Amino acid sequence: MQHKDPLIIGGHEFHSRFILGSGKYSMQLIESAIHDAGAEMITLAVRRANTKEQENILDYIPKGITLLPNTSGARTADEAVRIARLARELGCGNFVKVEIMRDSKYLLPDNRETIRATEILAKEGFVVMPYMYPDLNVARDLVQAGAATIMPLASPIDSNKGLATREFIQILIEEIDLPIIVDAGIGRPSQACEAMEMGAAAIMANTALATAGNLPLMASAFRQAIAAGRNAYLSGLGRVLTRGASASDPLTGFLRD
């Protein structure tokens, strides 16, 4: 029996620690991905509407799932604020993942503009979840600006390269009182598990699933890895010897004279 271990974001209680992306795969797979991931929150993007498109992604997302619109496409705080307001006008709540990129080669977030957008949107009542490059000073500024969580990147978006920023994410986990949600670059369940063992509050993944051979099966693998890592963190990891070995078995009663 699992003990109760809710994740609180902006006053809302979640029991899943896996935030699912919805990019780069078919809408028909979304429902099974959410189900097999055990996800309660899914990210979306805002784009110009297409009059020829008869299907809308919202028709594929089950009721009760929290939508997390992102501000992708924004290059400045002002553009992110504009996209966030449009997302809220679409009528699916007040969560927003602020992501602001000036750099188109590595898609790294612009931390300074992200702080500025976070401050404006938090004042407007948004639950702001800023995507950021893991820097302790920036994370502290984001807390001051009213962020609900901090979402540091593990490695460049879409790269599936894993926890390249491990040490710096660990510092955020130790020093920041908000949930630290590792976002971007997590490519394998083992990497998600490791981040959770370190004390991350949740994992956000998209490409790892979208580019997997079997998306729902990979969603399930992530779900189990995230739960395992969380339990390991809550348990407290066993210690590491600095040298030598230590027997796991009794050192008496050997079958010899």
Add this chain to the structure above:
Amino acid sequence: MVKINGRELNLAGNTLAAYLKTTDFDVKRIAVEKNGEIIPKTQYETTILQDGDCLEVVSFVGGG
């Protein structure tokens, strides 16, 4: 001319609601911004498009 999602259209004098009726946009699934300001759905009927207006009509798509 009125610019909607980057396309110039001859719509001056029409209401926003009248324009949307001529399209396949699903009004429940869109948000509209005119000259940088969001137009609430309750104002679609009373918003009259004018030459030089710039509109963005957006909806949700898959994203990470």
